[in-house]
Amino acid sequence: MFEKKKIIIIGPPGVGKSTIKKVFFEMVSPFKLMNTSIEPTRGVDSKIFTLFNYELGVFDLAGQENENWFSHEREIFLNANLLLCVFDINMYIKEIQDFFFKLLNIHKEMNLKKASIVVFFHKVDLIDKILLHHKINAFKDFLKTNLAINENIPVFPTSIAADFFLTTYDYVAEILGKIISIKNLGNRVDQINELRKDLEILINYDVYKTYNINVLFYDFNLQHKDALIHLNQLKKLGLVEILSDKNQFSLTEKTRIFKSDIIIDDINQNQIKINRILDGMFLFSNLNEK
Ligand SMILES: Nc1nc2c(ncn2[C@@H]2O[C@H](COP(=O)(O)OP(=O)(O)OP(=O)(O)O)[C@@H](O)[C@H]2O)c(=O)[nH]1
Ligand SMILES: [Mg+2]
Structure with a gap:
């Protein structure tokens, strides 16, 4: 209910x-x-x-x-x-x-x-x-x-x-x-861990380039099905576009904002920022249009 x-x-x-x-x-x-x-x-x-x-x-x-x-x-x-x-x-x-x-x-x-x-x-x-x-x-x-x-x-x-x-x-x-x-926050720890991987995907690739989905197997050990789950999650947040054949993806311009905020020298500061971004991603990834 x-x-x-x-x-x-x-x-x-x-x-x-x-x-x-x-x-x-x-x-x-x-x-x-x-x-x-x-x-x-x-x-x-x-x-x-x-x-x-x-x-x-x-x-x-x-x-x-x-x-x-x-x-x-x-x-x-x-x-x-x-x-x-x-x-x-x-x-x-x-x-x-x-x-x-x-x-x-x-x-x-x-x-x-x-x-x-x-x-x-x-x-x-x-x-x-x-x-x-x-x-x-x-x-x-x-x-x-x-x-x-x-x-x-x-x-x-x-x-x-x-x-x-x-x-x-x-x-x-x-x-x-x-x-x-x-x-009522559901299974928060598991979801945050999945989102942490999503964030790593964003950090690992460049905006404006198109990648074959197989790179996620070589770089993150993700099989095609799991890779698509992560990409769809990022798509929902407006951070990834999946090309029509489902074999290619690219990061959106919005991703640039997320990346520029966390790529700094101070590791402790970075962790604080990453956790803050994950909290936001957690909430917004659970927001659905009815
Ligand atoms: N510079 C800037 N422009 C913004 C920002 N947010 C919205 N705008 C612009 O503000 C204009 C009006 O935005 P709307 O969202 O239509 O405003 P509204 O309050 O819904 O207006 P009404 O429906 O008439 O009540 C648009 O041209 C947006 O691009 C912002 O953060 N910065
Ligand atoms: Mg309006």
């Missing part, structure tokens, strides 16, 4: 809500969506995913219809477990506060006790670091004056750009990990 969780993605128009849903839930390549204009969402774009024994309903709300979501269509928030509020980091802080104030009001008026709120300051690739810290601090000060002392709303600086992708990947994994119970 699946336990249901409802996730709502809300925010002003054009801030990147649908992009976040596509990249982190549907495993669309961040490179494909960066700077491409996708159609503004109309109404609500909802999809159901499974994560271990949970069913996640993800509701991506059209930014152009925020007036409706905050008034006569507010029932959309009923039974929500997570309100993911996304802002473009380059919005004026006053605009951000005004929008967020409306969301807090809905939360109070509708008594959405089960719904935790998380804020993304998105597109941080488009701002310099000092201004970013200034904006986040200004927003945190605003939260302090508007929330009860025991309320905590996490604020994450996010982006799908290469330099920020893996941190954002971690944040999303952490947030999803929190709305499910750790008791």
Whole structure:
């Protein structure tokens, strides 16, 4: 039996809500969506995913219809477990506060006790670091004056750009990990070991080249059937493409981000990074579209 969780993605128009849903839930390549204009969402774009024994309903709300979501269509928030509020980091802080104030009001008026709120300051690739810290601090000060002392709303600086992708990947994994119970993580140790081998495959080969699947037999002692299991796992995470005859594969551009993060000199630092990446891969490889 699946336990249901409802996730709502809300925010002003054009801030990147649908992009976040596509990249982190549907495993669309961040490179494909960066700077491409996708159609503004109309109404609500909802999809159901499974994560271990949970069913996640993800509701991506059209930014152009925020007036409706905050008034006569507010029932959309009923039974929500997570309100993911996304802002473009380059919005004026006053605009951000005004929008967020409306969301807090809905939360109070509708008594959405089960719904935790998380804020993304998105597109941080488009701002310099000092201004970013200034904006986040200004927003945190605003939260302090508007929330009860025991309320905590996490604020994450996010982006799908290469330099920020893996941190954002971690944040999303952490947030999803929190709305499910750790008791239900399935066979974690075995899966992590398999993923460790997946990661070794990524490290061993070059992006942009095409390989015959037999290399996995010579380099990793994997028979064709087992090699395909690993490649399909990596394909699901958007890290590998398997060519139509199933005898060849190549690593996708997204792999470059994973590799650049772990190929450094300090071995201890490397282990920490590898474990962090494996945690993310573990969570996302258990996320399936229903
Ligand atoms: N620079 C940069 N652009 C991004 C990022 N994420 C999304 N975008 C761009 O932002 C634009 C708008 O993205 P959408 O995901 O359609 O925005 P939305 O919030 O769903 O918009 P509505 O559906 O109108 O509410 C697209 O052109 C994306 O390429 C990011 O991290 N950095
Ligand atoms: Mg959208």
